[in-house]
Each structure stands twice: as structure tokens, then as C-alpha cells.
Amino acid sequence: MMENNKDILNAYVLPVLRDIKEALKAFGLPRLIITGFLLLLFIIAPFAGISVGASLTDTLGRFGQNAIMVLAMVPMIHSGCGLNFGLPLGIISGLLGATLAIETGIQGPLSFLLAILYSTPFALVFGWGYGKLLNKVKGSEMMIATYVGFSSVAFMSIMWLILPYKSPTMVWGYTGEGLRTTISTEGFYYHVLRDTLSLRIGSLSISFGEILFFALFAFIIWAFLHTKTGTAMTAVGSNPVFARASGISIDRQRTLSVIMSTWLGALGILCYQQGYGFIQLYQGPMYMAMPAVSAILIGGASVNKATITNVVIGTILYQGIVSMTPSVMNSLIHTDMSEVLRIIVSNGMILYALTRKSGASR
């Protein structure tokens, strides 16, 4: 009888336990803690007098707004350029597209398409230059990228003032020139995706328009990584010397990845603006890279490996924390702890990931 029990234990129970252990290990301790924390927040929420439906709506809305900017991390991670701390450059391309679209005066959903169209050439040119620069500083891409982001923001802060924009919705009212710091997308592409295919169940509303828009680009990136060029890009990130010995031009693959990341960054900010309702100029893009970087890392990506799953999981977890902590914490302890927590989570995650080079598996 005892023997029998032992056999059953060995044959069925232990492998399952081992699988669970492996799965937990693959999921990673930080993600486990954050998931646990998020679940805890959702459990506490009703007791703190907060509607779970509204909280979920908020989380999903933020997911739709931010997911493409997180997706913008993927190509550069694959080609070995590290995390795209230079995301502000892509965002600036998006801002140029957005302001030019509004300048034309065309209203409604068409302005969103125009914004995408106008931002594309900027993203391609900026991405190309940014890629060339990163090829010259192999090994310290992330630090250089951070400063590319910062300095482009500073440069554009001047440009926003002197570029000859005329549209009365955008320029300062008292001088008639120079763009305002925040510009409303109301009347142009405000909620153009969010209000498409949205579903309301009580206090919960889900916008399938945003989710499908993200899914479309996630699919394109996923598919790209399954093509010949995508495979070469991943190989460059995995072992550049191997790729070179196999006749791949490392620099070309890296530049391509940076252009893709920059363009996705431009797209990402447009998507963000339609949900948020405002175009934020000047210092707006300054720290936009941090939440995106942090989200993909929470999702389980590492400096040199990332998947679409990492993007989805990471964005949900990160945005979940960001939207839940303020409401729950504030109503519990009546002190504004949310910002502190958000900073701890986002910077802590970046710090954690940068100290560990290995990570996600394909």
C-alpha cells in the first residue's frame, strides 16, 4: 500500500509540482509580486467603496492608450539595441504629425489618418538618423538613447514656439504664434478609437476599437518577426558575430529596427492622444519612455528578449497598478501615495531588469 502510494506520488504528483515550480520560475518573482499586488487591489476595491467595473474600464482604457508605445520597444530589443529610451523621438514625430493634421483643419476621424500619414515621414527620417547614431555607440545604446530622447525634447521645445503654425485651436491666443503646451483633440480625433465598437455592461465599458487597433499592429510585428528579415533581426540581437559570419549586415538590421521602433512610437502617441484627449507638447514627451520601458519589463521581457505576450501582460499589469493604486490607496489612507508607488514600481522595475541580462524566453 505504502509502495503504491509512493508510486502514485512519483508518477503523478511530483511531475505536476515540478511543472508548477518551473512555470512559476518562468513567470518570474517580480511579475508574481506585481500580479499579486494588483489582484489584492481589486479585492480591496469594493470595500474601499470603489466600483470594480469602473476600475476595470479605467485599466483597459489605459491599456488601449499605451500598448502601442510599449510595442515600440520590441523591434529594438530584438536587434540588440536594448530598451528604446529614445522613445521621445518617435513621440515627437507623432506630435509633428498630429499638429500638422490639425493645421489642415480637417476634422473628425479623417484627421487621425492624416496625423498617422504626416508623422510617418518624420518617424522614418528621425529613426534612420537615430539608428545610424546607435550603430556608432554599440554597447552603450541605452544611455545614448536616453539623451537622444532628452535633447530632442529640448530642441523641439524651441521649435514648437517658432514653427509657423497658424491654426487658432493650437496657437497662443494672445500672440497668435507659437503652439500652446496642451492642445485638445476635441473635434478632431478625440476618442476616435475608444468610441468605436465599445461595449457597455453596467459600469464596465470595453473599447474594442482600441484593442483591435493595437492587435493589428501587434500582429504585424509578430508576423514580421516570423519572416526572413525578422529572423535576421533576432539573430543580430542574439549574437551579432554569428549574424555577421552568416552574411547579415548588422548595421542595416539595427537601423531598420530603430526606424520601426520610432514609427511605432509616433503611432503610439497618436493612439494615446485620442484616448487622453490632449496633445502635450514641450516637456510632455520627456519621461514618456519610462512607463513603456517599465511595462515591457514587468511583462517579462529582458534587455535582449521580448515577445508580444510580454507587451500585453506588461501593459495590463503596469497600467492596472497605475490606475488602481490612486483610487484604492487614497480612499484607504486618505493620503496621496499613488505617485510614490508608481515611481517605485516603474523605476524599480527598470533597475531590476537592467541588472539582469537574461530573462524572457521565446
Added chain:
Amino acid sequence: MSEMTKPLLEMKSVSKEYNGNPVLKDVSFTLGQGEVLGLVGENGAGKSTLMNILFGMEVIQQTGGYGGQVLIDGKEVKFTSPLDALKAGIGMVHQEFSLLPGFTAAENILLNREPENKSVLSLVFGDRANTIDRKKLQKEAIEAITKLGVSLDPDMLVSEMPVGHKQFTEISREISKSAIRLLVLDEPTAVLTEKEAEMLLKAIENLSKQGISVIFITHRLQEILDVCDKVIVMRDGRIINELEAASTSINEMAKLMVGREVATSINPVEKDRKISDKVVLSVKHLWVDMPGETVKDVNLEVHEGEFLGIGGLAGQGKLGIPNGIMGLYPAGGTVTFSGNSIPLNNPRACLDSDLAFVSEDRRGVGLLLDESLEWNIAFPAMQIHGKFLKKYLGGLINWRDQGAIKEVTEKYIKQLQIKCTSSKQKAKELSGGNQQKICLAKSFALEPKLLFVSEPTRGIDIGAKALVLQALREYNRKYGVTIVMISSELEELRQCCDRIAIITDGAVSGILPASTPSEDFGILMVGKTKKEAK
């Protein structure tokens, strides 16, 4: 029992293995006071490991210690750190210099053992505040230099010295240690000019006269004859023979070094094998700037369907040849393959001309360690020849054909008997031998016309070695693929190849049929033509 009757150093059946690979087997020898012992052998014969044991290097302890006994003055010693060895009077001069460039010769010689003066401050702060006694320092340094019997200015900065003088500074430092009784010199003449080498040999004789024993490791066999009392020849971790220097010859040493007079039975290249006269690859005036393996001027012709070996000692440039031709290191010269000129410094162009290369740096160049075996094997063929791809939208989209990739991977896993859990396993999880097979499979999948294979058996066990060599031979015979194999192991080359080129000092010093006795190769390796040796 007086101390004089005991030999200074005695090694009794010393053995050592790294991770189950024996690198030293039953090594025993004795060394008397004032004797000069020459130690020769090919790279990997076990010379350095033996010296590491003698010198108590930490790497020995970390890998499980050694077997056998080391006796000094008849008493067993077990050094656990080089400091112990220093205390016992053993000094060692390594191939690489460890000198401070901004300091003078004298300062370097007595570094950290400077004679000191007490100052007022020392009363307060202790010995740390002592000042250096410059006069005494100078005197002691000069003493050491005179003992060595060379001319060396004690005030010269190391950074301004010619290489030879740096070497003398190193040796002076060792002999300035008062307890010094045994000095190990690891290839001290490799970097010296002929004149400097001569001075150094004189210095060794001087030391020997003063009762200091010397173990002298070198590849220049003539120096052994000039200066040593006896010679130990090592091969494959064993002492092959102990010879009296006075009664041996370069030929005899070379023969012992590279292998026994090989019986025809283990030379299984078919006797009636005909090689076409057609030259398929011609290399003219090739230079390659590969650190540590510089190629200076190589001229080489490879015939169609041939299995050519390239051998030579480490650092002479044999590895630079394929790395240069395949565009991995800056190179110049002309390379022609089947009538077409191959542009150098362009890996893609080489691969497009149906050349392929299995690198000696498996982990660095050869593999995507973090990716699956499927990726590793299929990647180059996919990128170069567009294999394993499905085309959509009229060729606009080249989709990875996972099925075809799996198929080809499993084919090679079976064919080369690669041990793995599945074709999805990551390359880094395989053993060295199996990784090497993946590298071979990767190039086989490219279906090249000419294949460079660099050090295919480095760091893999004997069983895997045989399989790898067998696979290469089959590939050559079955598909008529021309193979150029670069290896440090002459025996391996002699087993597989039709002809063997020996590279010395960045140039071809000779090409001989593989059936030539190994001593002739040995002579080419040490940089002498046959005439000179006789």
C-alpha cells in the same frame, strides 16, 4: 642524508584532469641543482599545466587539485598559491610581461620588496610611512642584473625599453629574490630578436653556474641544444622521452614532439585516391590582421575535391587564414574561387560564392547560444539561399517555414548523432562535442562547394572527435566538397587530409603530402627548412 644528494625538484607520477579530461598522465622527472632542463611539446601537450602545478596556481586547486607528488629537496610540498612557491624559492617568468610601464627597471625589479628607511612619520603611522632607500634599491637591482650577466640600465623606464630588456627586467626581478633556486622560463625567447635571445641564453648559462636550476620552455629547438643539460619531450600529457641534450638532434626532438613514427594502419586515407589537378581556390599574398594569429603573406592553392590540412603552432597565423578569407577580420591580397575573384572583408560575398566556414570560436561566432537548434542549423541557409521559407504575395513576404526547418534539423541530428532532447533545445545546453556538430550541420545545410573548418576538435572528447572527423571525411568523399581543415593537432590532420600546409610566422613554410613522416612537419613547424635542420 645530506641535502646535496637529494635532487632539488622531483615530480613523482603527477597527473591532472580537467572535468574528466586527463591532461597530464604519470609525469615523473627529477631536476638537480644548477641543471637546465628543456621542456618541449606541442600546444596542449601539458607543459603549462605542469608548470601551473609546480607554481601552485589557483586554477589547479579550483579544478580539483592534482595526483602524484611534488618533492623539493626530497620533501613533499603542496603549494596552494604562487606565494608558497615563491617562498620555496621557485620563480616564474610568464610569456606576458607583468611590469609597470611608468617605473624604471630597478623599481620594477624590487617592486613591493623595496629596501626601506624609517622616517619620523613611521613612528606615528607605522611601516606604511617608511620611505624607500633609493641607493640601496639601485644597488640591489644592479646586483640582480649582474647576476644575470646582461647589460641593462637600471634607470630606464619600462615603457621605453625594447622587448628584450623587458624580458631581462622580468628575469632580474625573479633572481633578485634571495631565496631563488629554481627559475621557470615560459617561452622567453618567443618575443626576442636573435641577438637578444643569444644574450638570454648566455644569462641562463650564468645562472646555472651559480647553482640556480632552470626549466626552459621553448619552441625553438636549437636553443634547447645550445643551453640545456637535458630535455623532456611531452605529448598528450605524458613525458614521451627524456634526452641528454648533448646526444640528441633537432630531428629527433621534432619527431618525438609531433608523434611517434606513425604506422600506415592509422593513416586511413585511401592509397589510390586521385585528386584533380584543377585549382579551385587560389590565395595570393594574403594578409590578415587577426590579433594573436596574424597572417603576413600566404600563397596557397587548393585543388578541387581535396581535403587540405593547415597546421602549425599556435600564434603563427594558421587560424587567420580562414577568418581573413571569410571576412571576419580585416584582410588583403587576392583570393580566387573557381575563377571568380572573392572580395575580402565581405562575409556575404564569400557565402554567396558557396564558401562556408566553421569557426574555431564555437560559442562566440559559431552558435546562437540562446536560440533553438533549429534556428542554429537553418539560419545561414535561410538567409543566404532563401531556403526554408514560404513565399506569399508574390515573394513580398518570406515566411519562416517552421516545418521545413524542423525537418532539416532532425535530419542532421540523426545523421551526426547529435545528443539533444529535441530540435527545440537551446544550443547553450549541449555539450561541446554536440555544439561542434551543430556548427557542422549549419555549414552542411548551406551546401557549400568549399568548406573551411577551423579547429573542429578543440575542447571535445575523443569519441566526439572521431565522429566529427568521420563526418567531415564523408562529406568530402560523398559530395565532392573541397575541405580545408585548420588544426593544431598534426595527427588529426595526417589522418584526414591529402596534403598538409604548415604555417610559420604568418606564411606557408611548406606543403607536404599527409603521408610524409611527422618529423618533417615538426621541422617545418619550428620554422626551419629541411636543409637547415640537417
